[in-house]
Amino acid sequence: MSSYVYKTTRRGVLLAKTVSYQVRLCSGNFRHLEVLKDENNVAIVTMKRAPVNSLNTELLTEISSVLTDLEETKCSGMILTSFSDKVFCSGLDIYEIFKSKPSAIGTSFSTLLEVFIKLYGSTFPTVAAITGHAPAGGCVLGLFCEYRIMVQNFKIGLNEDQLGFNAPSPIVKLMINTIGHRNAELALTSGRLFTTSQALQVGLVDEIAKDRTEAFEKADGFLRRFEMIPPLARNFTKQSMRRALLQDVTINREKYTEGFVSMISLHEVQQSIAAYLDNLKNKKRNAH
Ligand SMILES: CCCC/C=C/CC(=O)SCCNC(=O)CCNC(=O)[C@H](O)C(C)(C)COP(=O)(O)OP(=O)(O)OC[C@H]1O[C@@H](n2cnc3c(N)ncnc32)[C@H](O)[C@@H]1OP(=O)(O)O
Numbered sequence: 001m002s003s004y005v006y007k008t009t010r011r012g013v014l015l016a017k018t019v020s021y022q023v024r025l026c027s028g029n030f031r032h033l034e035v036l037k038d039e040n041n042v043a044i045v046t047m048k049r050a051p052v053n054s055l056n057t058e059l060l061t062e063i064s065s066v067l068t069d070l071e072e073t074k075c076s077g078m079i080l081t082s083f084s085d086k087v088f089c090s091g092l093d094i095y096e097i098f099k100s101k102p103s104a105i106g107t108s109f110s111t112l113l114e115v116f117i118k119l120y121g122s123t124f125p126t127v128a129a130i131t132g133h134a135p136a137g138g139c140v141l142g143l144f145c146e147y148r149i150m151v152q153n154f155k156i157g158l159n160e161d162q163l164g165f166n167a168p169s170p171i172v173k174l175m176i177n178t179i180g181h182r183n184a185e186l187a188l189t190s191g192r193l194f195t196t197s198q199a200l201q202v203g204l205v206d207e208i209a210k211d212r213t214e215a216f217e218k219a220d221g222f223l224r225r226f227e228m229i230p231p232l233a234r235n236f237t238k239q240s241m242r243r244a245l246l247q248d249v250t251i252n253r254e255k256y257t258e259g260f261v262s263m264i265s266l267h268e269v270q271q272s273i274a275a276y277l278d279n280l281k282n283k284k285r286n287a288h
Contacts, residue, residue, distance in 0.1 A: 030062045030066070031058065031062065032047060032048055032049040032053075032058065032059040032062055033045060033046065033047060033048065033059070033062045033063065033066060034046040034048055034083070035066055035069075037075070040076055040077075041073070041074065041075055041076040041077075042075070042076055042077040042078070042079070042220075042223060043066075043070055043075050043077070043078045043079070044078075044079045044081065045063070045066055045078060045079070045080050045081070046081050046082065046083055047059065047063075047080075047081070047082050047083065047088075047089060048082075048083035050083070050084075051084075051087075052084070052087040052089075052090035053082050053083075053084065053087060053088065053089040053090060053138070054089075054090045054091065054092065054093040054094065054095075055089060055091065055092050055093055055108075055112065055137050055138075055141075056093035056095075056096050056108070057096065057104075057107050057108045057111050059093075060108070060111040060112055060114070060115055061111055063115050063119075064111065064114045064115050064118055067115070067118035067119055067122060068118065070122070070124065071118075071122065071123060071124075074124075075124045076124060076125075076223075076231075077124055077125045077126070077127070077223040077226070078122070078124055078125070078126045078127070079127050079128075079129050079216070079219045079220075079223070080119075080126065080127070080128045080129070080141065080142075080145055081128070081129040081130075081131055081215075081216075082130075082131050082132060084131065084132050085131055085132060085151075085212060086132040086133065086154075087132040087133045087134075087138075088128070088130040088131055088132045088133060088134040088138050088141075088142070088150075088154075088156075089134055089137065089138030089141055090133065090135060090136075090137075090138055091135050091136030091137035091138050091139075091140075092108060092109075092112065092136065092137040093108070094163075094273065094276075094277060096108045097264050097273070098270065098273045098274070098277065099270065102261045102265055105260070105261045105264050105265065106257050106258070106260075106261045109256075109257050109260040109261070110253060110254075110257045112137065112140070113170075113249055113253045113256060113257065114253075115141075115144065116140075116144055116170065116249050117246060117249055117250055117253075119141075119144035119145065120144045120174075120242060120245070120246060120249075121239070121242060121246045123231075123235045123238075123239075124231075125146055125147075125222070125223055125226055125234070126144070126145040126146050126147075127145055127146060127147040127148070127149065127219045127222045127223060128141065128142040128145040128147070128148045128149070129149055129209075129212070129215040129216055129218075129219045130142055130148055130149065130150040130151065130154070130156065130205065130215070131151050131212050131215060132151065132154050133154045133155050133156070134150070134154070134155075134156040134157075135155065135156070135157065135159050135193060136158060136159055136160055136163075138156070139156050139157055139158055139204075140158070140171055140174070142156065142205075143171075143174045143175065143178060144174075146238070147206050147207075147219075147222045148204070148205040148206050148207075149205065149206065149207045149208070149209050149215045149218045149219055149222070150196045150199060150200075150205040150207075150208060150209065150215070151196065151208075151209050151210070151211060151212060151214075151215055152196045152197070152208050152209070152210060153195070153196060154195075154196055155193040155194065155195060155196075156193065156194055156196070156199050156204060156205065157187060157191075157192050157193040157194050157199075157204070158171065158175060158187065158188055158191070158192075159191040159192070159193050160188075160191060161188065161189060161190065161191035162191035162276065163191075163272060163273055163276045164268065164269045164271070164272020164273060164275075164276070165263050165264060165269050165272070166188075166263070167188055168256055168259065168260055169256070170245060170248060170249045170256065172184065172188060173245055173248075174245065175187070175188065177245070178203060178204060179202045179203050179204050180203070183202050183203075187202075196208055206222075
């Protein structure tokens with residue numbers, strides 16, 4: 001097999017050109033994910049929905065089922081990353097929320113909340129190796145993890161306001177918990193996308209890496225911090241810090257989904273999304 005495989009070792013992370021005998025594939029048959037585990041039961045979950053890892057219901061469902069699998073197999077840590085050296089994740093698949101049936105919008109958003117509950121509430125430590133741009137839902141995926149390492153010269157943030165709608169309240173809370181109320185308000189109201197170094201300054205990411213390999217070394221370093229910490233204690237602390245938000249999302253998932261569907265279905269919002277898509281296409285055309 002010629003695809004790259006990242007093998008974590010006690011000395012760091014090696015980028016190997018071939019599949020190592022010490023790395024095994026996680027059970028499950030995924031179309032948009034590659035899941036590898038090393039000898040220490042650390043999972044590397046790579047999103048590979050070309051071209052930009054937009055989160056459609058299928059990809060979100062796969063992430064959700066991997067998270068269940070990792071809990072059941074008592075995974076000792078997880079690195080979430082992308083196959084791409086340009087885009088970590090481009091957010092929700094816009095075509096699932098643009099001119100779509102309310103039921104399709106609802107399924108997509110509800111599955112995102114399912115991933116919220118499982119990833120944000122995971123018992124094992126989680127780190128995002130953000131190897132490219134991470135707008136909107138892409139940033140959200142990173143925020144669900146405990147730690148974010150981002151490769152330099154990309155953009156990250158919650159730009160929903162640019163598309164004409166607002167980030168739902170649990171996502172706003174997550175952003176406030178991460179960068180503080182003032183910074184979150186300024187960023188959210190303007191739909192701001194931060195460069196990697198601005199994101200570090202404001203605390204949206206925890207470390208910068210010069211490239212993918214360094215991002216993996218740093219991700220491995222983060223996971224190794226917990227080698228000497230009893231997992232039970234670590235998990236109790238994590239759950240106690242995350243309980244309020246987790247309970248809110250778990251109890252009110254349906255309500256948040258209905259709210260999201262109503263907002264996205266508004267004529268004005270659909271018009272804004274159409275204009276945003278036009279803009280995206282024009283940018284692409286002008287770049288060529
Ligand atoms: C906080 C609330 C949580 C829930 C709500 C979330 C809402 C969302 O997540 S809505 C999605 C918001 N996403 C964006 O605003 C990102 C839009 N995309 C980009 O800015 C760029 O595509 C990129 C920076 C991610 C990548 O740029 P690059 O130059 O490499 O590629 P492009 O030529 O722009 O795109 C390639 C291809 O992919 C299509 N595409 C891009 N993003 C999405 C997307 N989110 N959903 C579906 N499709 C997407 C893009 O249209 C291109 O398609 P074509 O090749 O057919 O033109």
